[in-house]
Amino acid sequence: MRRTALITGGAKRLGQHMAKHLAANGWNIVIHYNRSVLSAARLKKELDQQYPEGEFAVIKADLNEMDQIDELIHKTINIAGKIDLLINNASVFDPSFIADTTNDFYERQMTVNFKAPFFLTKHYSLLQNKGLIVNLTDTRITRNEPNFAAYTLSKKMLWELTKMSAIELGPNFRVNAIAPGATLPPENETDDYLEALAKKTPMQVPSGVTPILNSLDYIISNQHLTGQILFCDGGENLGKPTH
Protein backbone atom coordinates (compact mmCIF):
# COMPACT_ATOMS: atom_id res chain seq x y z
CA MET A 1 0.00 0.00 0.00
CA ARG A 2 1.35 3.43 -0.93
CA ARG A 3 2.37 5.74 1.87
CA THR A 4 1.25 9.37 2.11
CA ALA A 5 3.32 12.39 3.13
CA LEU A 6 1.95 15.79 4.11
CA ILE A 7 4.60 18.43 3.46
CA THR A 8 3.88 21.89 4.84
CA GLY A 9 5.17 24.63 2.55
CA GLY A 10 5.58 21.92 -0.06
CA ALA A 11 4.99 23.97 -3.21
CA LYS A 12 8.41 25.57 -3.57
CA ARG A 13 12.10 25.34 -2.73
CA LEU A 14 13.07 22.67 -0.20
CA GLY A 15 9.50 21.50 0.29
CA GLN A 16 9.17 20.94 -3.45
CA HIS A 17 12.47 19.04 -3.58
CA MET A 18 11.25 16.73 -0.81
CA ALA A 19 7.89 16.27 -2.56
CA LYS A 20 9.55 15.28 -5.85
CA HIS A 21 11.99 12.99 -4.06
CA LEU A 22 9.31 11.16 -2.09
CA ALA A 23 7.04 10.90 -5.14
CA ALA A 24 9.93 9.33 -7.08
CA ASN A 25 10.17 6.79 -4.25
CA GLY A 26 6.53 5.77 -4.48
CA TRP A 27 4.85 8.10 -2.00
CA ASN A 28 1.55 9.90 -2.41
CA ILE A 29 1.99 13.56 -1.52
CA VAL A 30 -0.30 16.18 -0.03
CA ILE A 31 1.29 19.52 -0.90
CA HIS A 32 0.37 22.14 1.64
CA TYR A 33 0.73 25.77 0.56
CA ASN A 34 -0.37 29.20 1.65
CA ARG A 35 0.47 31.84 -0.96
CA SER A 36 2.05 29.69 -3.68
CA VAL A 37 -1.15 28.54 -5.33
CA LEU A 38 0.33 28.44 -8.85
CA SER A 39 3.50 26.60 -7.81
CA ALA A 40 1.41 24.08 -5.87
CA ALA A 41 -0.88 23.46 -8.86
CA ARG A 42 2.10 23.17 -11.22
CA LEU A 43 3.82 20.68 -8.92
CA LYS A 44 0.69 18.57 -8.58
CA LYS A 45 0.28 18.52 -12.38
CA GLU A 46 3.91 17.53 -12.87
CA LEU A 47 3.67 14.72 -10.30
CA ASP A 48 0.34 13.51 -11.75
CA GLN A 49 1.94 13.27 -15.20
CA GLN A 50 5.17 11.70 -14.04
CA TYR A 51 3.67 9.19 -11.59
CA PRO A 52 0.16 8.30 -12.85
CA GLU A 53 -0.05 5.51 -10.29
CA GLY A 54 0.35 8.04 -7.44
CA GLU A 55 -2.11 10.35 -5.73
CA PHE A 56 -1.21 13.99 -5.35
CA ALA A 57 -3.28 16.70 -3.73
CA VAL A 58 -2.90 20.33 -2.76
CA ILE A 59 -4.30 21.92 0.35
CA LYS A 60 -4.21 25.56 1.44
CA ALA A 61 -3.79 26.76 5.01
CA ASP A 62 -2.39 29.91 6.55
CA LEU A 63 -0.26 28.55 9.39
CA ASN A 64 -0.39 31.96 11.04
CA GLU A 65 -4.08 31.33 11.79
CA MET A 66 -4.99 29.00 14.64
CA ASP A 67 -8.25 27.75 13.12
CA GLN A 68 -6.42 26.78 9.91
CA ILE A 69 -3.64 25.05 11.86
CA ASP A 70 -6.31 23.12 13.78
CA GLU A 71 -8.05 21.96 10.58
CA LEU A 72 -5.06 20.95 8.45
CA ILE A 73 -4.49 17.39 9.68
CA HIS A 74 -8.19 16.60 9.65
CA LYS A 75 -8.62 17.99 6.13
CA THR A 76 -5.58 16.07 4.91
CA ILE A 77 -6.85 12.77 6.29
CA ASN A 78 -10.23 13.46 4.65
CA ILE A 79 -8.48 13.92 1.31
CA ALA A 80 -5.76 11.28 1.53
CA GLY A 81 -7.21 8.73 3.96
CA LYS A 82 -4.15 8.74 6.22
CA ILE A 83 -0.82 10.44 6.86
CA ASP A 84 2.28 8.23 7.13
CA LEU A 85 4.69 11.15 7.31
CA LEU A 86 4.24 14.76 8.38
CA ILE A 87 7.07 17.10 7.37
CA ASN A 88 6.92 20.39 9.26
CA ASN A 89 8.79 22.42 6.64
CA ALA A 90 6.84 25.69 6.29
CA SER A 91 8.73 28.58 7.77
CA VAL A 92 9.27 32.31 7.87
CA PHE A 93 12.85 33.56 8.06
CA ASP A 94 13.03 37.24 8.85
CA PRO A 95 15.90 39.19 10.42
CA SER A 96 15.39 41.21 13.57
CA PHE A 97 17.41 41.97 16.67
CA ILE A 98 15.52 41.68 19.96
CA ALA A 99 15.44 45.48 20.27
CA ASP A 100 13.71 45.81 16.89
CA THR A 101 11.20 42.99 17.33
CA THR A 102 7.55 44.01 17.47
CA ASN A 103 4.84 41.84 18.93
CA ASP A 104 3.37 41.08 15.47
CA PHE A 105 6.78 40.15 14.08
CA TYR A 106 7.49 37.88 17.05
CA GLU A 107 4.07 36.22 16.79
CA ARG A 108 4.54 35.46 13.09
CA GLN A 109 7.93 33.78 13.50
CA MET A 110 6.77 31.79 16.52
CA THR A 111 3.39 30.82 15.09
CA VAL A 112 4.47 29.56 11.67
CA ASN A 113 7.77 28.04 12.81
CA PHE A 114 6.84 26.59 16.20
CA LYS A 115 3.18 26.84 17.18
CA ALA A 116 1.95 25.31 13.91
CA PRO A 117 4.26 22.24 14.17
CA PHE A 118 3.26 21.92 17.85
CA PHE A 119 -0.47 21.75 17.12
CA LEU A 120 -0.07 19.75 13.90
CA THR A 121 1.81 17.21 16.04
CA LYS A 122 -1.01 17.24 18.57
CA HIS A 123 -3.75 16.68 15.98
CA TYR A 124 -1.74 14.06 14.09
CA SER A 125 -1.23 12.07 17.29
CA LEU A 126 -4.91 12.34 18.22
CA LEU A 127 -6.31 11.40 14.82
CA GLN A 128 -3.99 8.51 14.04
CA ASN A 129 -2.56 5.68 16.09
CA LYS A 130 0.86 5.73 14.42
CA GLY A 131 3.01 8.02 12.35
CA LEU A 132 6.29 9.73 11.61
CA ILE A 133 7.17 13.41 11.97
CA VAL A 134 10.17 15.26 10.55
CA ASN A 135 10.73 18.83 11.75
CA LEU A 136 12.88 21.18 9.66
CA THR A 137 14.89 23.26 12.07
CA ASP A 138 18.18 25.09 11.40
CA THR A 139 21.88 24.82 12.26
CA ARG A 140 21.49 28.31 13.77
CA ILE A 141 19.96 26.66 16.87
CA THR A 142 23.51 25.81 17.98
CA ARG A 143 24.37 29.51 18.27
CA ASN A 144 22.92 32.62 19.85
CA GLU A 145 23.41 35.17 17.07
CA PRO A 146 20.77 37.80 17.79
CA ASN A 147 20.29 39.07 14.22
CA PHE A 148 17.46 36.56 13.60
CA ALA A 149 16.40 36.50 17.24
CA ALA A 150 12.76 35.38 17.02
CA TYR A 151 13.44 33.03 14.09
CA THR A 152 16.35 31.33 15.86
CA LEU A 153 14.40 30.97 19.09
CA SER A 154 11.44 29.49 17.21
CA LYS A 155 13.73 26.86 15.67
CA LYS A 156 15.37 26.12 19.04
CA MET A 157 11.89 25.45 20.42
CA LEU A 158 11.08 23.23 17.45
CA TRP A 159 14.10 21.07 18.31
CA GLU A 160 12.97 20.86 21.95
CA LEU A 161 9.48 19.90 20.71
CA THR A 162 11.07 17.17 18.61
CA LYS A 163 12.60 15.52 21.69
CA MET A 164 9.59 16.09 23.96
CA SER A 165 7.09 14.73 21.44
CA ALA A 166 9.34 11.74 20.70
CA ILE A 167 8.98 10.82 24.39
CA GLU A 168 5.25 11.50 24.67
CA LEU A 169 4.20 9.89 21.39
CA GLY A 170 6.47 6.86 21.29
CA PRO A 171 6.44 4.04 20.47
CA ASN A 172 3.73 4.57 17.87
CA PHE A 173 5.11 7.82 16.51
CA ARG A 174 8.72 8.67 15.75
CA VAL A 175 9.75 12.32 15.71
CA ASN A 176 13.08 13.56 14.34
CA ALA A 177 14.60 16.79 13.08
CA ILE A 178 16.74 17.89 10.17
CA ALA A 179 18.87 21.01 10.66
CA PRO A 180 19.99 22.46 7.32
CA GLY A 181 22.77 24.97 6.97
CA ALA A 182 22.76 27.42 4.08
CA THR A 183 21.14 25.21 1.45
CA LEU A 184 19.09 27.46 -0.83
CA PRO A 185 19.67 31.20 -1.03
CA PRO A 186 16.78 33.44 0.06
CA GLU A 187 14.62 34.26 -2.96
CA ASN A 188 16.22 37.72 -3.39
CA GLU A 189 19.82 36.36 -3.28
CA THR A 190 22.04 34.46 -5.73
CA ASP A 191 24.26 31.40 -5.32
CA ASP A 192 27.17 33.75 -4.40
CA TYR A 193 25.38 34.26 -1.09
CA LEU A 194 25.62 30.52 -0.38
CA GLU A 195 29.24 30.25 -1.58
CA ALA A 196 30.28 33.00 0.83
CA LEU A 197 28.49 31.37 3.78
CA ALA A 198 29.80 27.89 2.97
CA LYS A 199 33.42 29.14 2.96
CA LYS A 200 33.05 29.62 6.73
CA THR A 201 32.12 25.94 7.29
CA PRO A 202 34.38 22.87 7.55
CA MET A 203 33.17 21.51 4.18
CA GLN A 204 33.70 24.95 2.56
CA VAL A 205 31.28 24.50 -0.36
CA PRO A 206 27.46 24.54 -0.43
CA SER A 207 25.92 21.07 -0.23
CA GLY A 208 22.79 21.51 -2.30
CA VAL A 209 19.70 19.65 -1.20
CA THR A 210 21.01 16.08 -1.53
CA PRO A 211 22.15 15.70 2.12
CA ILE A 212 18.69 16.74 3.26
CA LEU A 213 17.01 14.21 0.98
CA ASN A 214 19.47 11.53 2.15
CA SER A 215 18.71 12.40 5.77
CA LEU A 216 15.00 12.20 5.11
CA ASP A 217 15.48 8.71 3.63
CA TYR A 218 17.55 7.69 6.63
CA ILE A 219 14.92 8.89 9.10
CA ILE A 220 12.17 7.09 7.19
CA SER A 221 14.08 3.82 6.96
CA ASN A 222 15.61 3.71 10.44
CA GLN A 223 12.68 2.31 12.38
CA HIS A 224 14.30 2.83 15.79
CA LEU A 225 15.41 6.43 15.32
CA THR A 226 13.46 8.95 17.37
CA GLY A 227 14.15 12.28 19.08
CA GLN A 228 17.27 12.83 16.97
CA ILE A 229 18.59 15.72 14.90
CA LEU A 230 20.57 15.34 11.68
CA PHE A 231 22.67 18.39 10.81
CA CYS A 232 22.92 18.93 7.04
CA ASP A 233 25.22 21.91 7.28
CA GLY A 234 28.71 20.86 6.14
CA GLY A 235 29.79 20.92 9.79
CA GLU A 236 28.68 24.52 10.40
CA ASN A 237 27.33 23.59 13.84
CA LEU A 238 30.88 22.67 14.94
CA GLY A 239 32.27 26.17 14.53
CA LYS A 240 34.36 28.02 11.97
CA PRO A 241 37.45 26.35 10.45
CA THR A 242 40.75 27.76 11.69
CA HIS A 243 42.58 27.73 8.31
Ligand SMILES: NC(=O)c1ccc[n+]([C@@H]2O[C@H](COP(=O)([O-])OP(=O)(O)OC[C@H]3O[C@@H](n4cnc5c(N)ncnc54)[C@H](OP(=O)(O)O)[C@@H]3O)[C@@H](O)[C@H]2O)c1
Ligand atom coordinates in the same frame (compact mmCIF):
# COMPACT_ATOMS: atom_id res chain seq x y z
N1 LIG B 1 16.85 27.36 2.68
C1 LIG B 1 17.83 27.15 3.53
O1 LIG B 1 19.02 27.29 3.18
C2 LIG B 1 17.53 26.71 4.94
C3 LIG B 1 18.54 26.83 5.92
C4 LIG B 1 18.26 26.43 7.22
C5 LIG B 1 17.00 25.94 7.55
N2 LIG B 1 16.04 25.83 6.58
C6 LIG B 1 14.72 25.32 6.94
O2 LIG B 1 14.27 24.40 5.98
C7 LIG B 1 12.88 24.59 5.71
C8 LIG B 1 12.66 24.88 4.21
O3 LIG B 1 13.46 25.99 3.83
P1 LIG B 1 13.03 26.90 2.59
O4 LIG B 1 14.10 27.91 2.43
O5 LIG B 1 12.61 26.04 1.46
O6 LIG B 1 11.72 27.59 3.23
P2 LIG B 1 10.98 28.94 2.74
O7 LIG B 1 11.07 29.03 1.27
O8 LIG B 1 11.47 30.09 3.55
O9 LIG B 1 9.49 28.64 3.22
C9 LIG B 1 8.82 27.44 2.85
C10 LIG B 1 7.35 27.70 2.74
O10 LIG B 1 6.81 28.10 4.02
C11 LIG B 1 5.50 28.52 3.73
N3 LIG B 1 4.96 29.48 4.68
C12 LIG B 1 5.47 30.67 5.09
N4 LIG B 1 4.54 31.32 5.84
C13 LIG B 1 3.44 30.53 5.89
C14 LIG B 1 2.16 30.66 6.47
N5 LIG B 1 1.77 31.76 7.17
N6 LIG B 1 1.28 29.64 6.31
C15 LIG B 1 1.61 28.55 5.62
N7 LIG B 1 2.80 28.37 5.01
C16 LIG B 1 3.69 29.36 5.14
C17 LIG B 1 5.56 29.20 2.35
O11 LIG B 1 4.49 28.64 1.59
P3 LIG B 1 3.77 29.52 0.43
O12 LIG B 1 4.87 29.89 -0.51
O13 LIG B 1 2.76 28.60 -0.14
O14 LIG B 1 3.14 30.71 1.10
C18 LIG B 1 6.94 28.84 1.84
O15 LIG B 1 6.94 28.46 0.48
C19 LIG B 1 12.42 25.73 6.61
O16 LIG B 1 11.82 25.21 7.77
C20 LIG B 1 13.70 26.47 6.95
O17 LIG B 1 13.66 27.13 8.20
C21 LIG B 1 16.29 26.22 5.30
